[in-house]
Amino acid sequence: MDGVHDLGGMQGFGPATWPGAEEPTHADWERRAFVLALATGPYSAHGFRHTIERIGPARYLEESYYGKWLFEAELALVETGAITHAEVDAMAARLAAGETPQRTDDPVAAAKLVRALQRRRPLRPPVAPRFAVGDSVRVRRMRPFWHTRCPRYLRGAAGVIAIVHGDDGVPDVDNAVTETVYAVRFAARDLWGADVGDHLVHADLWQRYLEPV
Amino acid sequence: MHEHEHDHDEHGHHHPRSASEAELRTRALEALLVEKGIVASDAIDAVIDHYVNDVGPQNGARVVARAWSDPAYRERLLADGTAAIAELGYGGEEGQTMVVVENTPDTHNVIVCTLCSCYPWPVLGLPPTWYKSPPYRARVVAEPRSVLREFDLELPAATEIRVWDSTAEVRYLVLPQRPAGSDDLSEDELAALVTRDSMIGTGVPRAPAAV
Numbered sequence: 396m397d398g399v400h401d402l403g404g405m406q407g408f409g410p411a412t413w414p415g416a417e418e419p420t421h422a423d424w425e426r427r428a429f430v431l432a433l434a435t436g437p438y439s440a441h442g443f444r445h446t447i448e449r450i451g452p453a454r455y456l457e458e459s460y461y462g463k464w465l466f467e468a469e470l471a472l473v474e475t476g477a478i479t480h481a482e483v484d485a486m487a488a489r490l491a492a493g494e495t496p497q498r499t500d501d502p503v504a505a506a507k508l509v510r511a512l513q514r515r516r517p518l519r520p521p522v523a524p525r526f527a528v529g530d531s532v533r534v535r536r537m538r539p540f541w542h543t544r545c546p547r548y549l550r551g552a553a554g555v556i557a558i559v560h561g562d563d564g565v566p567d568v569d570n571a572v573t574e575t576v577y578a579v580r581f582a583a584r585d586l587w588g589a590d591v592g593d594h595l596v597h598a599d600l601w602q603r604y605l606e607p608v
Numbered sequence: 609m610h611e612h613e614h615d616h617d618e619h620g621h622h623h624p625r626s627a628s629e630a631e632l633r634t635r636a637l638e639a640l641l642v643e644k645g646i647v648a649s650d651a652i653d654a655v656i657d658h659y660v661n662d663v664g665p666q667n668g669a670r671v672v673a674r675a676w677s678d679p680a681y682r683e684r685l686l687a688d689g690t691a692a693i694a695e696l697g698y699g700g701e702e703g704q705t706m707v708v709v710e711n712t713p714d715t716h717n718v719i720v721c722t723l724c725s726c727y728p729w730p731v732l733g734l735p736p737t738w739y740k741s742p743p744y745r746a747r748v749v750a751e752p753r754s755v756l757r758e759f760d761l762e763l764p765a766a767t768e769i770r771v772w773d774s775t776a777e778v779r780y781l782v783l784p785q786r787p788a789g790s791d792d793l794s795e796d797e798l799a800a801l802v803t804r805d806s807m808i809g810t811g812v813p814r815a816p817a818a819v
Contacts, residue, residue, distance in 0.1 A: 403722030403773065404750045408743035411755045416741065419734035424631040429734075430655040431637055433701075434647050440777065444724050460725070460740050462630050469637055478640055486643075487636035496639035501648035508651045509658050513700035513730075517690050518777065544775045546722055548749065560705065560778050576776045578707070583771075587750055594769035596749050599776035 396445070396539060397547060399452035404548040404587060425461035432468040434508055435477075441566040445542035446470055518561030524575040524602070530556045531608040532579060534600065543567050545604040553608055554581040557597055565601050574602040664733035667698050668781055669802035670795075671708075671731060672813075676786045677795045686710055689781065693731060703730035703779050709772060710783040711809075716767050717782045718756070718809030720748045721774040728779035732804060739808065749773055759810040782809045789816045 402408075420426050432443070446467045450458065458466070472478045490496060526532060534549045544566045558578035564570025579600050583591045625633065641647040671693055675682040685692035689706035693699060699706075706728060709717040721727065725740035738744050748755045752769045756762070763769065772780045784806040790798060793816060805811030 401723055402742055402746040405742075405746040408746050411744040411747055411758045412738040416738035417736050419736055421737075422627065422631065424627075424634040426656045426660070427638055427652060428630070428634045429659075430652045431634070431641065431647070434651060434655060435641060447724070456742060458625075459627070459630065460737065462625060465630060465634055465637070469633070472637075472641075472646075477646060478637075478644070482640055483633065483636050486640045487632050490635055490639060491632060496635065497643055498649045499642050499645070500650040502650060504648045505651040505654040509654050512655065512658065515694070515699050516704045518705045544723060546773065546775060548722070558707065560707075560776070563777055576778070578772075578778070583750065591750055592753065594752055594771060596771045596773060598773040599778050601776065 396448050396542060398448045399455050400444075400448045401547050403546045420461065425459075428461045428465040428468065432464040432471075433512070435468055435472055439569065441542050441564075441569055443467060443471070444566075446474075448542065518563050518576065519573070521559055521562050521575045522573075524559050524577075526556045526559070526575075526577060526602070526605065526607070528556050528559060532556060532577075532605040533608050534579075534604055535606055537604075539567055541567060542569070545600060546598065548586055549579075549581065549598055549600070552581055552586055554579040554585075556580075560599060563601070565603060567601075567603070576601055577605070579605070659729070659734055663730060665731075665802075665804035665807065666799070667696070667733075668728070668731035668804070668807045669799040670696055671698070671781070672783060672802045672807065673795045673799035675708075675783055676790075676798050682783075685783065693781075698730040700730050702726065703728045705778045706731070706781060707772075707778055708781045708783050709770065711785045713785070714766070714768060715770060716763055716809065717770045717772060717780075718748060718752055719772045719774060719780040719782060720745060722746070722749055723773075723775055726774035726779060728781050731781055732807060736804070756810060759805060761811055782807050784813050787813050787815050 447463050450463060450466055469483060473480055531553060533553045534551060536550050556577050557580040560576045560578060562573050563576050565572045565574050576599055578597050581596045583594045583596055642649055675685050685708050689708040693706050711717055722745045725735055727735040727739060749771050752771055774780060787801055801813045803811050803813060806813045
């Protein structure tokens with residue numbers, strides 16, 4: 396989905412940092428929203444990101460970072476049928492009226508969740524990579540309707556394979572197919588013209604995003 | 609439009625919330641999930657504790673200090689970041705496959721995620737707000753020098769800048785240059801020089817005298 400989340404190369408957003416931007420979180424609710432999104436899976440990074448991408452462009456840019464995670468957590472749970480928005484509305488009304496939320500502890504589940512977040516799942520070794528380090532490639536032009544991890548600013552650009560990372564599920568088809576992922580090196584001037592200078596940009600791209608040059 | 613989106617609009621949640629609205633909505637969602645038995649209260653506390661206290665740039669600093677102290681470890685780290693970082697006990701979500709990119713006198717690396725906020729949690733913790741905000745994500749791929757200048761980092765004109773956009777499930781860590789005058793320092797003392805930003809590439813390590 397070519398949404399406003401795909402920010403690479405855009406202009407007009409102002410300074411890159413500002414006072415207060417150093418902290419990862421600023422309030423307890425942000426940390427709790429983060430964990431609710433993380434803990435209430437099924438955790439698929441692609442599904443998670445796509446839900447956030449569906450927030451809508453104006454709100455995406457205006458909403459706080461963990462406000463987006465809260466949106467994701469609630470919508471993902473509604474879409475799996477676990478809860479309804481109306482149930483959250485009703486609980487919010489109860490809490491706003493002064494009700495103290497129920498607390499239920501389960502130390503076994505808590506330890507299991509923390510362990511699950513530390514489980515190791517590296518990319519699989521590449522089985523049949525189409526490209527090798529040093530190969531020249533071009534990023535395909537596309538207009539994807541679901542989730543993709545191929546940024547707009549790279550489409551049509553020529554680059555060189557820098558790293559063959561390994562095999563991973565393809566985001567565009569929600570992991571239904573596995574393909575090799577490559578780090579591709581681009582000269583910034585090939586993306587935005589000579590005025591941007593001589594730096595290099597690397598991006599990690601699935602094989603289907605690339606064609607040989 | 610899907611039915612749930614109508615539902616969402618009708619409930620008026622389609623606009624950015626104030627912090628107090630977001631706080632109430634978060635409390636309500638948590639309370640509902642606890643009431644329904646979907647999540648345990650202490651599980652939420654445990655994950656927060658993990659990401660606030662156990663995981664953070666102190667982990668990445670240990671990796672960097674080891675690489676500065678032990679040439680064989682540095683070689684393993686650059687050849688297979690995932691395995692070398694796992695030697696120190698770090699790994700997991702948002703750090704499943706790690707690539708370490710080394711700064712040299714001629715080369716400076718900087719990491720970003722233009723599409724969302726991918727960041728190597730096991731070694732750096734949760735990202736600073738600026739890292740996951742539109743200005744940094746939009747600009748650092750196209751104009752790294754002007755962005756780095758806003759972090760008070762002015763690189764020599766001859767330095768080659770390499771930007772790494774984390775668009776897949778690989779996470780990057782910058783191995784910064786060891787500061788001059790740090791030859792006699794222990795690994796613990798070296799780790800104290802390593803800043804979070806020096807491992808993102810928006811900074812450099814502290815000078816030994818500054819510790």
